[in-house]
Amino acid sequence: MRRSLVAAAAILAVGGGLCLAGDKAALGKPAPDFELKDVLGRTYKLSEFKGSVVVLEWINQDCPVWRGKLKFLNETYGAVVAGKAKPEAPVTEGATAKVVWLCIDSTNYMTPGRNHAYAAVNGIAKPILMDAAGTVGRTYDARTTPHCFVIDPQGTVVYDGAPDNSQSARSGSAPVNYIALAVESALAGKPVATARTNPYGCSVKYKS
Amino acid sequence: VSPPVAAARPALRRTALLLLVGAAAGCRPDERVSYPTKPPLVDLAGLNAAIAEHRGSVVLLDFWASYCAPCVKALPQVAELGRQLSPRGLRVLAVNRDDPEDWEREALPILKKLPAHLPCVVLEHGSSDAAVSQFGKRWRSELPARFLLDRSGAVVREFLAEATEAEVESAIMELLAR
Numbered sequence: 001m002r003r004s005l006v007a008a009a010a011i012l013a014v015g016g017g018l019c020l021a022g023d024k025a026a027l028g029k030p031a032p033d034f035e036l037k038d039v040l041g042r043t044y045k046l047s048e049f050k051g052s053v054v055v056l057e058w059i060n061q062d063c064p065v066w067r068g069k070l071k072f073l074n075e076t077y078g079a080v081v082a083g084k085a086k087p088e089a090p091v092t093e094g095a096t097a098k099v100v101w102l103c104i105d106s107t108n109y110m111t112p113g114r115n116h117a118y119a120a121v122n123g124i125a126k127p128i129l130m131d132a133a134g135t136v137g138r139t140y141d142a143r144t145t146p147h148c149f150v151i152d153p154q155g156t157v158v159y160d161g162a163p164d165n166s167q168s169a170r171s172g173s174a175p176v177n178y179i180a181l182a183v184e185s186a187l188a189g190k191p192v193a194t195a196r197t198n199p200y201g202c203s204v205k206y207k208s
Numbered sequence: 209v210s211p212p213v214a215a216a217r218p219a220l221r222r223t224a225l226l227l228l229v230g231a232a233a234g235c236r237p238d239e240r241v242s243y244p245t246k247p248p249l250v251d252l253a254g255l256n257a258a259i260a261e262h263r264g265s266v267v268l269l270d271f272w273a274s275y276c277a278p279c280v281k282a283l284p285q286v287a288e289l290g291r292q293l294s295p296r297g298l299r300v301l302a303v304n305r306d307d308p309e310d311w312e313r314e315a316l317p318i319l320k321k322l323p324a325h326l327p328c329v330v331l332e333h334g335s336s337d338a339a340v341s342q343f344g345k346r347w348r349s350e351l352p353a354r355f356l357l358d359r360s361g362a363v364v365r366e367f368l369a370e371a372t373e374a375e376v377e378s379a380i381m382e383l384l385a386r
Binding site: 063064065143144166167168169170171173197198199200201202203204206208 | 275276277278332352
């Protein structure tokens with residue numbers, strides 16, 4: 001019985017993203033480790049980026065809200081990552097980066113080919129990791145596209161929420177880029193002032 | 209350009225009240241009541257005022273947006289539920305989360321195609337976090353999100369993305385039978 005349970009767990013792990021820690025993600029706690037393949041089949045393991053600030057961004061090219069934020073997210077990526085490393089490089093090179101940005105797609109029906117093509121057409125330089133089984137998405141309780149997390153160099157979740165305040169600010173308020181602020185604080189070793197916001201957008205289309 | 213919410217704030221409650229006065233002034237739920245061409249923008253106080261008008265009824269609050277495919281797919285059934293169960297004490301209030309400037313172009317065409325009139329307000333972005341705190345236990349503003357309020361106005365059920373239409377309907381029937 002026990003052996004078959006282990007075998008079942010192994011099959012589950014092979015079938016989708018592999019979550020290596022049992023706990024759910026929580027603010028102020030160690031980010032659960034995971035291993036996912038990108039659209040080209042390269043393996044990314046979160047724990048290999050320890051020492052870097054890591055941004056996780058949940059995506060879905062079929063979600064108009066995420067598509068509407070594409071320019072903002074690409075620009076923010078450029079601002080926080082540019083000149084510091086090549087996060088699209090294989091894991092061993094990426095591990096030396098100060099800031100690494102990983103897109104994760106937990107849409108149950110999405111294919112690597114569609115994301116590869118979409119990234120090429122829309123100038124997305126960030127690696128896109130495939131999580132069609134939804135294992136990693138559910139571990140992080142990713143609700144929407146876009147939903148973002150920032151992990152500090154020690155591997156602690158320091159931000160969980162929306163990329164910006166565009167859907168929660170009163171009309172006329174100044175725009176706030178939550179990701180850029182969290183990354184800046186994490187790089188400086190300071191607490192993130194706004195560590196949790198409500199993510200907005202389409203719900204993640206998990207496998208039922 | 210966003211409507212000047214701050215300047216219009218005193219009008220927000222009035223918008224909600226006008227909507228409800230329309231509903232209370234003898235409009236049968238199956239009448240094709242026209243929708244306003246300007247977004248019926250409310251803040252949280254306005255939304256609460258709209259809900260309070262239905263005290264004594266079971267209320268289904270349906271947060272939706274034109275970009276949310278599952279929300280749009282479910283709207284006809286929600287409108288039908290509101291129409292058919294109105295005599296038994298159900299009131300449905302749709303809360304649109306599109307950008308207010310998208311009301312006429314995106315939200316209105318969807319509402320006009322519904323099989324029954326669905327009272328709908330647009331919640332201003334600045335009230336988003338407060339609405340999440342007030343209505344949700346697990347909710348973090350993702351859509352679809354539906355909340356069932358009992359006859360005293362208390363939230364008794366929360367239906368998020370994974371909820372099925374059958375679950376929502378069954379909970380409504382159960383609450384109406386109490």
